[in-house]
Amino acid sequence: MTAGSVPAKFRTALQTPAVAAAIVVALLFAATALGGMTREVVSGVMLGSIYMMVAVAFTLTIGVLNFLNFTIPSLFMLTGMVAWGLTANGYVKFAGSWAWLAALAAGVAAAVAASLLVERFTFRYLRMKHGDAIEHAIPLVSSLGFLLIFEHLVLIALGSESERFAIPFKADVHVASVVVGVPQIISCALAVGVVAALSFVLKNTKTGRALRTIAESPDTAALLGVEVDKIVPLVFILTGLLAGIAGALFTVNYGNVSPFMGDNVGTKAIAAMVVGGIGSVWGAIAGGLVVGLAETLSIYLFGGDSVQMVVWGLLLALIVVRPQGLFATVAIGKGKM
Amino acid sequence: MAASPALALHGVNKHFGGLSVIENVSFEVPAGARMALIGPNGAGKTTLFNLISGVFRVDAGSILLDGAAVENMPTRLRVRAGVSRSFQNIRLMPHLSVVENVMLGQHTLTKGLGPLLSPLAWQRNSRWRRLAEESLRSAGIDIDPDADVATLSYGVRKKIEVVRALMSRPRLLMLDEPAAGLNPRETAELAIFLKSMAWEGLTLLVVEHDMSFVHDLCERTIVLNFGRLIYQGPTGGVQNDEQVRAAYLGSRRVATKGAHTAA
Amino acid sequence: MSGYLSGVLAVLCINLIFAYGIFVPMAAGQINLGGAGFQAIGAYTTAWLSSVAGLQLWLTVPAAMLAAALIGCLISFLVLRTRGVYMVLATFAFGEVVAGFLLRSDFFGGAIGMVVPVHVALPLLVCCAAAVLLLTFYLMATRLGLAMRSINDDEAAAIVMGINVRAVQVTAFTVGGAFAGLSGALYAHSFNFVEAQYFNSFLSIYVLLFVLIGGAQTAWGPLVGTVFFTLLPEVLRISGSWRFVGFGVAIVLMMMLRPQGVITRAMVQRLSPRRWAPQCAGAGTWHGG
Numbered sequence: 102m103t104a105g106s107v108p109a110k111f112r113t114a115l116q117t118p119a120v121a122a123a124i125v126v127a128l129l130f131a132a133t134a135l136g137g138m139t140r141e142v143v144s145g146v147m148l149g150s151i152y153m154m155v156a157v158a159f160t161l162t163i164g165v166l167n168f169l170n171f172t173i174p175s176l177f178m179l180t181g182m183v184a185w186g187l188t189a190n191g192y193v194k195f196a197g198s199w200a201w202l203a204a205l206a207a208g209v210a211a212a213v214a215a216s217l218l219v220e221r222f223t224f225r226y227l228r229m230k231h232g233d234a235i236e237h238a239i240p241l242v243s244s245l246g247f248l249l250i251f252e253h254l255v256l257i258a259l260g261s262e263s264e265r266f267a268i269p270f271k272a273d274v275h276v277a278s279v280v281v282g283v284p285q286i287i288s289c290a291l292a293v294g295v296v297a298a299l300s301f302v303l304k305n306t307k308t309g310r311a312l313r314t315i316a317e318s319p320d321t322a323a324l325l326g327v328e329v330d331k332i333v334p335l336v337f338i339l340t341g342l343l344a345g346i347a348g349a350l351f352t353v354n355y356g357n358v359s360p361f362m363g364d365n366v367g368t369k370a371i372a373a374m375v376v377g378g379i380g381s382v383w384g385a386i387a388g389g390l391v392v393g394l395a396e397t398l399s400i401y402l403f404g405g406d407s408v409q410m411v412v413w414g415l416l417l418a419l420i421v422v423r424p425q426g427l428f429a430t431v432a433i434g435k436g437k438m
Numbered sequence: 439m440a441a442s443p444a445l446a447l448h449g450v451n452k453h454f455g456g457l458s459v460i461e462n463v464s465f466e467v468p469a470g471a472r473m474a475l476i477g478p479n480g481a482g483k484t485t486l487f488n489l490i491s492g493v494f495r496v497d498a499g500s501i502l503l504d505g506a507a508v509e510n511m512p513t514r515l516r517v518r519a520g521v522s523r524s525f526q527n528i529r530l531m532p533h534l535s536v537v538e539n540v541m542l543g544q545h546t547l548t549k550g551l552g553p554l555l556s557p558l559a560w561q562r563n564s565r566w567r568r569l570a571e572e573s574l575r576s577a578g579i580d581i582d583p584d585a586d587v588a589t590l591s592y593g594v595r596k597k598i599e600v601v602r603a604l605m606s607r608p609r610l611l612m613l614d615e616p617a618a619g620l621n622p623r624e625t626a627e628l629a630i631f632l633k634s635m636a637w638e639g640l641t642l643l644v645v646e647h648d649m650s651f652v653h654d655l656c657e658r659t660i661v662l663n664f665g666r667l668i669y670q671g672p673t674g675g676v677q678n679d680e681q682v683r684a685a686y687l688g689s690r691r692v693a694t695k696g697a698h699t700a701a
Numbered sequence: 702m703s704g705y706l707s708g709v710l711a712v713l714c715i716n717l718i719f720a721y722g723i724f725v726p727m728a729a730g731q732i733n734l735g736g737a738g739f740q741a742i743g744a745y746t747t748a749w750l751s752s753v754a755g756l757q758l759w760l761t762v763p764a765a766m767l768a769a770a771l772i773g774c775l776i777s778f779l780v781l782r783t784r785g786v787y788m789v790l791a792t793f794a795f796g797e798v799v800a801g802f803l804l805r806s807d808f809f810g811g812a813i814g815m816v817v818p819v820h821v822a823l824p825l826l827v828c829c830a831a832a833v834l835l836l837t838f839y840l841m842a843t844r845l846g847l848a849m850r851s852i853n854d855d856e857a858a859a860i861v862m863g864i865n866v867r868a869v870q871v872t873a874f875t876v877g878g879a880f881a882g883l884s885g886a887l888y889a890h891s892f893n894f895v896e897a898q899y900f901n902s903f904l905s906i907y908v909l910l911f912v913l914i915g916g917a918q919t920a921w922g923p924l925v926g927t928v929f930f931t932l933l934p935e936v937l938r939i940s941g942s943w944r945f946v947g948f949g950v951a952i953v954l955m956m957m958l959r960p961q962g963v964i965t966r967a968m969v970q971r972l973s974p975r976r977w978a979p980q981c982a983g984a985g986t987w988h989g990g
Contacts, residue, residue, distance in 0.1 A: 169786045222953050237785060238732055239960045242913055245906050246952030253942040253949070364902075368797070371790065379786065410801025417794035421779045424787050491861055517863035531854035533918055533966055534847070541844075542851055546863035548844060559842035584975065586967055606863065 141397040147285045147354060149393020150292035154347040155370035156377065156385035157296055158340045164380035165316045165336050167237075171244040172219050173344050174367030175251040176212040180348030181358035184208035185266045186259050201268045205352065209345035216341030219247050220334050255360045263359035266352050288350040295346060296386055299339065303382065308335065316380075368409065369396065372416045379424070442505035444469045444610045444641035445490065445521075450499035450509075452482075452489060452665075459485050461665045463499070467610070467658075472632075472642040474652040474673060477662035478685060483645045484526055486662065487612050491523045492516040504609060517546045522608035524599045526615050526645075530587045536598060537583035540570040543605030570605065577601050577631060592619045597628070604635065612643045617651045629655045649676075661685070707823050713931045714826035715888050718833045720911045720923040722881030725837060727917045728846070729873040730853035731781070734789050735796030736908045739878045741803060741900035742769045743885025748815040748895045749808075758819050758890065765886035766879045773878020777871045796905050803897035814896030821890035829887060833880055838920045840876070849873055910948070914955050916962025919969050926963070 155177060162170040184204040187193050196203040223243040268284065303309035311332045315322045323329050351366065352358055373392040377384025396408060445467040452460040459482050467473045475483050488494045490501055492513035501509040503519050511519060522543070530539050541558065544566055548554060558564060571583050579597055587595060600616060616632075617625045625648065632642065632655060646652050652659065652673060659676050661669035663685040669676060676682055723736050747765040750756045756764075780791045803809050840846050848869050851859045860866050889895050907930075915926020930951075934944040955962070 163786060167786075169789060222957060236960065238789070239956050241786075241789065242910070242960075243953055243956040245910065246949040246956065249906075249945050249949030249952070253945040256942045257946070375790065410798055410805065413794045413797035413801060417779070417791055417798060420787050420791045420794065421782055424783065493857065493861065513860045514863050514865055517861065523861065525858070529855055529858040531851045531858070533854050534850060535966075535970070538847060538850075542847060542859075542862055542864075545844065545848065554844050556844070557839055557842040558844050558847065584970055586970070 141401045142394065143285070145394035145397035146390065147289055147393070148397060149373075149390035150289045151347045151351050151354075151389075152366065152369045152373045152393050153296060153386045153389025154292050154343045154350075155366055156373035156389045157299065157382055158343040158347075159370055159374045160377070160380055160382060160385040161299075161343075162336060162340055163374075164382075165312050166240070166333065168223075168240040169244070170219070170340065171241065172216070172247045172251065173340060173370070174363030175248050176215055176341055176344035176363075177348040177351070177366055178358075178360060178363030179215055179251060179255065180205070180208035180212045180345040181266065181352040181362055182208075182255050182259055182360060183211040184349070184352060185264050185358045188266065189264070201266075201353075205349040208352075209342065209349055212345030212348065213338055213341035215247075215251060216337045216344075217334060219244065220337035223247075252360060252363075259360065261360055263357055263361075266356055266358050268353055268356070282354070284353045288354055291346070292350065295343070296382075299343075300382055300386075308332065312336065365409075368412060369393075372412050375416055375419055375424070441469050442502070443467055444471070444504060444639075445643065446502040446505075447490075448500045448502070450486075450489060450501065451497045452485060452494060453497055459665050460489065460496075463662070463665070463667050465660050465667060465670050467641055467643055469504075469609075469639055469641055471658055472644070472656045474656035474659040475643060475645045475662065476647070476649075476652065476659060476676070480664075481662040482665040483662055484614060485665075487523060487614055487645065490516075490612065491521055517606050517608070520609035521612065522603040522606045522610070523612040524596075524603050524614055524616060526618075528592075528595050528599050530595055530599055530602070532588050534587065535584045536574065536579075536581065536587055536590070537567060537570050539587060539598060540574060540583075540602050540605055541566055543602035544570065546606045573601050573605065574598070578627070593621075593624055596620065600628075600632075609639055610641045610643065612645075614645045615647065616644065617646060617648050625651050626654075709932070709935055711823055711826050711891050713928065714823075714830035715884050715891060716908070716911065716927045716931050717830045717924065718880055718887065719884035719908050720915075720927045721833050721837050721920075722877045722879070722884060723908050724912045724917060724920070724923040725840070725849075725877040725880065726870075726873045727912060728841065728853060729849035729870050730856065731870060731874060732789050732909070733792045733874075733877065734902075734905050734909060735792035735794070735799070736881055737900040737902065737904040738796035738799035739769050739773060739881035740885035740888065740904070741799050741895075741897070742772055742878075743882030744889040744895045744900070745803060745809050745815070745885075746882070747886035747889045748810075748817045751817050751819050751890070752815055758821060761819070762883065762886045762890070765889075766883045769882020769885070770875050770879035773882075774871060774875040776878075777874035781867060781870050781874070793902065793905070796900075796902060800897055800900050800902075803900070809897075810895075812897065814894060817889045817893045817895060819890055820893055821887060826887055826891065829883065833883070834920075834924065841920045845869065845872070907948070910952055914952060914962060916964035918961060918966045919964055921969060922962050922964040929963075 155173060158173050159170065162168050162173075184201075184207065187204045187207055188200060193200040193203045193207070223240050303312060311322075311327045312335070314325055314327050315329060315332060318325070347366070348362075351362065369392050370389070373388035374385050375388070376391055377386070377388030392412075396412075399411070400408060443466040446465075448464050450460055450463045451458070463486065475486065477483055485494065489496055489509075492508075492511065492515075496509050499509070500507050503516075503521055506519065508516060508519050508521075531542065534542065553566075556564075558566065561567065574581075574583060577597055577600070579594060579601065581590065581594065587598065590598075596616060596619065600613065603611060603613070613632075617628055620628060629651060642656070644652070644656060656673055658671065659669070659673040660667060661676060661679070661682050663681075668681040668685060669679050719736065719740055722739065723733055726733050743765040746768040747761040750761040750764055751758075776795055780788060780795070783791050804812055809815065841850075848859070848864045851862070851864065852866050852869060856866055885900075911926040911930055912923045913926070915924065915929065916922030930948065934940065934947070939947060
């Protein structure tokens with residue numbers, strides 16, 4: 102079994118919490134201690150909280166359904182663009198000063214709807230036992246098709262420009278000589294809350310157990326009493342929610358949307374997922390924070406040009422050398438993927 | 439002076455995680471012999487096949503093919519060392535035709551870049567293809583060689599897998615439940631075919647549950663239970679062995695076809 | 702021949718060669734989602750050799766193929782340690798690294814791009830495409846091609862049959878890289894300009910989809926897929942983003958209804974002229990069927 106054939110094991114518990122926490126805390130400490138980087142740390146954590154949500158969406162879909170869902174970045178983008186489109190065309194004027202919130206909520210709803218559309222028209226996403234190498238990729242290819250559809254429909258309907266999305270208030274808080282936006286704080290809290298809730302659900306509820314059963318033994322899940330037809334759409338709903346809320350938070354924090362806003366975030370989210378170990382929910386959380394912090398700190402230290410290339414280069418190295426991620430322990434499995 | 443046995447295992451051990459699946463197994467299969475490997479489900483028979491054919495590595499012990507140690511030999515070289523096998527769940531290539539599957543078995547006989555790069559599919563009269571088609575015919579598989587394997591019945595596919603395994607001119611042929619799913623007539627014919635295939639030095643090691651087939655084909659038998667060898671000797675002695683009887687849940691007769699006992 | 706038509710045919714030839722560059726590794730079970738990276742290597746090698754070193758066509762194009770093949774070979778040793786989703790991500794990452802590098806590097810013109818002085822005319826493009834086609838059909842007809850297809854079907858069983866899976870896969874990846882590099886070189890000489898933004902992940906996705914929709918089981922598939930997706934939008938006079946929406950819809954439908962692609966091995970088998978008659982089964986032999 103080659104090093105790279107470690108399968109994505111779906112995990113809901115943190116494998117090496119000590120290691121994960123230590124790395125994150127070390128980065129934070131280094132950044133603050135080295136002086137003057139508190140603002141970068143704060144924005145790194147905020148960025149990281151957005152990445153973590155998208156990363157969890159990716160890792161959930163791979164872990165449970167064995168399916169690398171390329172539509173996730175476009176769901177992220179859809180939220181922001183739909184929210185802007187509704188606002189710009191005056192559809193949310195009825196909500197008065199809460200128009201921005203209504204628009205964002207509609208955007209998230211659009212993301213969930215799109216995700217369910219993908220679910221409806223993507224087949225064979227459960228682990229196939231006897232397919233050849235290409236047949237395993239059918240759902241992945243389907244998601245590529247949907248990616249094209251969503252991106253280009255948005256381009257047609259809403260243009261290719263980057264647009265401003267303003268929220269009517271700007272509350273700033275002073276924290277230790279740094280000005281932090283209230284939206285930023287809410288973002289972090291919301292993101293962490295959503296993901297923690299998800300983690301709780303996966304571990305402690307009947308639905309969560311059903312999801313984990315499908316992840317462990319897709320062939321026999323139905324025999325074990327899991328209503329597969331009801332549970333699987335749930336994964337897509339969660340995907341849509343996670344990507345959508347992340348998109349909404351991103352929009353609020355940066356005040357900007359564009360048809361290409363998903364691409365960049367998609368990259369980082371995948372990196373976060375791999376860093377944390379594909380299939381590990383807590384790994385995606387830790388990975389998201391690591392990537393977010395690494396990004397803001399390296400932009401501050403080295404300039405922004407090379408970020409994309411450096412991230413993908415490190416990702417390639419990580420996949421080849423330690424595909425189970427930084428935080429996971431090696432899984433002994435059949436390497437069926 | 440006795441020729442070295444076709445296959446010899448000495449103290450072979452294999453564990454997965456904390457579970458020991460093969461424990462200190464040693465036996466010999468003399469050259470030219472036909473030996474059966476039986477045991478309750480989960481005893482480790484297929485694992486043993488996987489160890490010999492190189493799918494798994496042993497954790498301890500040695501495996502000798504014709505006297506040469508192969509336990510550290512890479513998987514793909516084992517067939518060149520003379521061992522060929524069939525699989526419990528048929529593993530024909532689903533997108534290759536019948537004759538292509540059989541010609542795949544010839545791969546190890548081809549040496550060098552020349553045969554690798556000559557356009558086999560365009561040479562319908564090449565000796566490789568004729569050899570494959572002939573082997574299929576002499577095994578009584580009378581179907582279009584270009585047919586998709588997926589369209590064929592279970593029994594025919596099983597036979598094709600045996601033919602494919604024979605293509606590499608092995609010295610040791612390991613068959614994993616070759617008679618499973620065959621009706622009594624097909625089973626008898628299979629036994630006749632295998633007996634007729636005994637060219638100079640071909641040794642058979644057969645995993646089977648059908649004891650009448652085993653009695654017909656194999657003069658010696660080894661019995662595996664929970665990864666341990668509990669019997670090694672003439673097939674006739676298996677039924678009377680105390681340990682074997684105990685292993686099969688105390689049934690008086692070892693299972694015949696159609697009445698499997700669970701481990 | 703009108704300028705418009707020759708332009709479309711030029712694009713078709715370049716796309717065909719590119720598609721076969723993806724098809725060859727895929728026939729051995731390796732999904733390459735970083736094809737644009739290899740095309741970029743070919744395009745930029747030839748662009749640099751042509752504009753900076755002033756070399757002629759008959760030198761720049763083979764050099765570009767060689768560069769792409771070499772890098773393909775080296776990368777394959779890394780990538781082939783991975784499987785499944787990891788391999789998809791690794792090849793995707795490779796494509797992004799190449800694009801990112803070219804975008805940043807002033808040596809290669811950075812974001813501004815590079816002008817390519819020498820132009821290649823349509824006849825040469827057609828010859829190259831035809832050669833790549835024939836070469837691929839030939840490859841698939843050999844024992845090497847048989848080994849590749851068996852690895853795609855069941856890698857573990859292929860190893861047991863004695864196939865050197867690693868060597869076959871590296872070869873497939875290298876040949877694929879060479880073809881993709883060739884397509885890049887011809888692209889550079891055909892459009893006489895290269896820019897890094899062109900070689901993005903969407904390009905990798907498109908070419909992968911040409912092959913998958915056409916059918917990755919036989920060498921006919923990529924031909925059908927490429928022709929379909931290059932010519933159909935022209936014929937239907939669809940342009941811009943609607944072309945890609947249509948593309949996306951086609952992919953989703955195909956994956957639902959006919960995921961093995963338009964052309965399958967069974968279809969080619971049925972259409973090829975051959976006759977077979979059962980022979981009488983003798984006594985004491987198995988009965989077939």
